Amino acid sequence: MAEVSDLKAAAALLSWDQQTYMPSGGAAARAEQIATLEKLAHGRFVSEEVDSWLEDAASETRALSYDSDDASLVRLTRRDYDKARSIPPSLVEELARRTSLGMEVWVKARGRSDFGLFRSTLQTLVDLQRELADCLGYRERRYDALLDQYEPGMRSAELDRLFADLKGGLVPLVQDISQKLESVQDEVLRQSFPIEKQTTFGLEMAQEMGFDFTGGRQDQSVHPFCTSFSNRDVRITTRFDERFLPSALFGTLHETGHALYEQGVSPALERTPLSSGTSLGIHESQSRLWENLVGRSRGFWKFAYPRLQRTFPRQLAGCSPEAFYRAINRVEPSLIRVEADEVTYNLHIMLRYELEAQLVEDSLPVADLPEAWNGKMRDYLGITPPNDALGVLQDVHWSHGLFGYFPTYSLGNLISVQLYDRARREVPSIPEDIERGEFSPLLSWLRESVHRHGRKFMPAELVHRVTGEELRAEPFVSYLKAKYGEIYS
Ligand code: ZN
Numbered sequence: 127m128a129e130v131s132d133l134k135a136a137a138a139l140l141s142w143d144q145q146t147y148m149p150s151g152g153a154a155a156r157a158e159q160i161a162t163l164e165k166l167a168h169g170r171f172v173s174e175e176v177d178s179w180l181e182d183a184a185s186e187t188r189a190l191s192y193d194s195d196d197a198s199l200v201r202l203t204r205r206d207y208d209k210a211r212s213i214p215p216s217l218v219e220e221l222a223r224r225t226s227l228g229m230e231v232w233v234k235a236r237g238r239s240d241f242g243l244f245r246s247t248l249q250t251l252v253d254l255q256r257e258l259a260d261c262l263g264y265r266e267r268r269y270d271a272l273l274d275q276y277e278p279g280m281r282s283a284e285l286d287r288l289f290a291d292l293k294g295g296l297v298p299l300v301q302d303i304s305q306k307l308e309s310v311q312d313e314v315l316r317q318s319f320p321i322e323k324q325t326t327f328g329l330e331m332a333q334e335m336g337f338d339f340t341g342g343r344q345d346q347s348v349h350p351f352c353t354s355f356s357n358r359d360v361r362i363t364t365r366f367d368e369r370f371l372p373s374a375l376f377g378t379l380h381e382t383g384h385a386l387y388e389q390g391v392s393p394a395l396e397r398t399p400l401s402s403g404t405s406l407g408i409h410e411s412q413s414r415l416w417e418n419l420v421g422r423s424r425g426f427w428k429f430a431y432p433r434l435q436r437t438f439p440r441q442l443a444g445c446s447p448e449a450f451y452r453a454i455n456r457v458e459p460s461l462i463r464v465e466a467d468e469v470t471y472n473l474h475i476m477l478r479y480e481l482e483a484q485l486v487e488d489s490l491p492v493a494d495l496p497e498a499w500n501g502k503m504r505d506y507l508g509i510t511p512p513n514d515a516l517g518v519l520q521d522v523h524w525s526h527g528l529f530g531y532f533p534t535y536s537l538g539n540l541i542s543v544q545l546y547d548r549a550r551r552e553v554p555s556i557p558e559d560i561e562r563g564e565f566s567p568l569l570s571w572l573r574e575s576v577h578r579h580g581r582k583f584m585p586a587e588l589v590h591r592v593t594g595e596e597l598r599a600e601p602f603v604s605y606l607k608a609k610y611g612e613i614y615s
Contacts, residue, residue, distance in 0.1 A: 127203065128397040133167035135355040142361055145347045161222070168218070172210050180204050195394055198582035203399050205278070213261050221254055225527035232525030239515035241496045248524060249492045252485050255529045259486060269483040272530030276406045277537060279584045282483060285533055288540065288599050289476050295603030297506060299610065300470055303457045304508060306614050312453040314445045319438060321366045321374075327437045328364065328378035331430065335416060336569040337362075337382050338389055350377045352384035352413075356396060360388045372454060376417050383416030384409055386569060390577025405585040406531065408576070410538020411545060418468055418539075419546045419605075420560060420568070424451050429563035455613055459507040461516045469606055472539060473506040478521070478532040486529055541589060543602040545576065548593045 137160050144156050170176075183200045190197040228247050235244035259271035270281045329344060347363035354360040362381035367373040387403050395401040403409040420426050427434075431447045442450070457467045463474040481498055484490035490498055499518040504510055511517030523531055549571045550556050559567045575592045589597050 127199075127399055130167050130171045131397045131399070131401065133163050133170065137163035137167065138353050139355055142353050145349075145351070146345045146363060157226070168210065171207070176207060177211075180207060193582070195392075195400070195582070199395075199398055199400055202581055206399055209262060209275075212263065213258065217254070217257060217261065221258065221527055224250055224254055225525070228525040228527065229522070232519070232522065236515050236519040239513040239519065241514040241518055244519065244525070245492055248495075251524065251527055252492060252529075255486050255527065267483075268487055269530065272486065273533065274530075276531050276534050277585055278405055279586050280405075280407070280533070280537070284597075285479065288597065289479065289536070291599035292472055292536070292540075292603065293476060293506075295599065295607070296469065296473055299603075299606060300457075300459060300473065300507065303469065303610060303614050304459060307458055309614060310452045310456045312456045314442065314450065314453050315371045316369060317371075317441045318368055319371045319441060321368055323437050324366055324368075324371070324374050327434060328374055330433070331375075331421075332362075332378055332382040332385075334563055335379070335382055335386065335420075335565045337385055341389055342385055344378070344381075350381055352381045352388065354385075354388040354402070357389050357391050357393060357401065360385045376421060376454075379421040380413045380417040383413035386416070386572070387412040387577050390569075390573045391580040392578040395580045395582075400580040400582055402581055404579070404581045404583060404588055406534035407537030407541060408585050408588060410535055411541035412538075412572070412576070414538050414542040415546055415572075419542055420565075422455055422468070423557075423560070425557050425561040427451055427454075428561045452613055455609070457610060457614070459509055461503075461509065461511050462520055468539075469610055470507060472536045475532050475536040477502040477506060478523075479536075482524070482529050482532065537585075537597070540597060540599055540602045541585075543605045544589065544593050544595060544598065545572075547601055549575075 140156060140160050140163070144153070144160075148156060180200065180203060183196075184204065187194070187197045187200050192198075228251050231247040232244055235241065255272060256268065259268045262271040262274070264271040264274075265281075267282050273280055273282065273285070329339075332344070333339060341358040342360040342362070344362050344364060346365060348365060350362070350364050352360065352362045362378070362385050364374050364377045364381060384403075387409060391401055391403075403412070427447055427450060431450060434450075435442045445453075455467070457469045459470050460466055463471070463478075466474050477499070480502065481490065481495065484498075485492065485495070496514055496518045500510055503517065523529075549568060553567050553571055556568050556571075559565070576588065579588065583591065586597060589595070
């Protein structure tokens with residue numbers, strides 16, 4: 127497992143380099159290098175002997191407690207192993223080839239804003255996803271097999287329940303706010319903010335929150351991400367928009383949340399399959415917690431705003447802390463998911479989830495996708511995309527073969543609030559600590575409750591262990607209603 131982990135880390139490092147510093151001419155050779163490392167890692171992992179090792183290890187660890195590192199290592203590795211073995215190598219190869227081709231076609235189709243150019247490619251990708259789901263296996267719905275790859279144990283029946291509650295709370299809230307859009311303005315964020323100063327301020331905030339830069343760094347990339355090669359080497363990236371302050375600022379806080387999770391995994395789990403976050407949903411709960419629940423709160427800016435004003439004295443001269451707080455929390459139903467605010471964001475996700483589930487379960491023909499997309503945009507957000515580029519073609523995920531991935535963004539939002547509520551109940555000083563720029567009480571609680579476990583527990587298990595509750599939409603909806611009810615009267 128240590129060797130497999132090393133090979134994967136090496137591939138991840140090559141991929142990090144590709145997205146940060148590699149000259150574009152290196153792309154073809156780099157793709158081969160990464161593919162070779164991944165093939166080696168996969169081959170080492172799915173070999174026959176691992177099966178018998180796992181069997182032996184299972185009997186050796188039977189007497190250990192469920193929570194122990196060793197018992198968890200055997201349990202989770204067995205789960206990974208059975209999944210990996212269920213996919214024939216020919217399908218793995220075909221998926222890899224079709225998705226890299228799919229990306230190219232998607233880039234072209236999006237550039238020309240023409241879904242027709244992407245249709246047959248998407249059909250092929252959907253067919254392959256069906257085949258993949260059937261290999262992985264499922265009990266109720268085919269979509270569940272795909273979802274399980276990113277959020278182990280989650281099923282669409284539960285998502286439907288969560289999303290129905292979420293939709294019931296969000297759609298009326300968005301409609302109410304839509305009557306009052308003008309009452310919150312954000313011009314102050316749309317001035318010239320020199321990138322050098324944005325960088326310094328973002329890094330300072332990341333460090334204040336607890337990012338250990340002796341075991342990590344930040345660079346620039348087109349799409350921000352976080353990756354790690356060990357918990358003493360965690361990399362985040364960001365992108366800058368000189369004329370819109372929130373892009374890099376909240377992007378950095380978001381990726382810092384991911385990085386804190388990776389840096390907090392127990393060193394005892396290093397070089398094992400457990401040495402990472404437990405699922406995309408739990409990972410996103412950490413990034414959203416720091417970005418939104420902390421970073422877009424009034425308390426955080428009580429501490430941070432004077433420092434931001436010192437960084438940008440001219441731009442923020444006439445802006446009160448309260449006006450700044452309102453500006454960074456402005457709500458507006460918009461076309462693009464990645465630019466969406468906290469309130470409307472999950473409606474973008476629900477729309478994608480509903481459509482991709484219908485695609486893989488054959489109830490929506492690929493040709494009808496743009497129309498279905500636009501219909502849901504009208505129902506949920508009250509706006510109609512003027513073209514495919516601003517509608518159905520905006521996200522990279524489907525062209526990359528990522529079906530079942532989108533819901534993890536919303537799960538992360540829901541989980542972030544449940545965890546934060548719990549943290550504040552157990553450590554009531556957290557909100558005042560944040561106002562003073564004291565983040566360690568919150569971080570310590572997260573380390574102890576979530577981070578150190580790595581992948582030892584399934585996501586639902588972890589949420590239950592920490593909060594004593596099932597995953598629910600209600601705490602998130604209450605949080606939004608309280609916060610935005612006040613901002614928008
Ligand atoms: Zn994220």
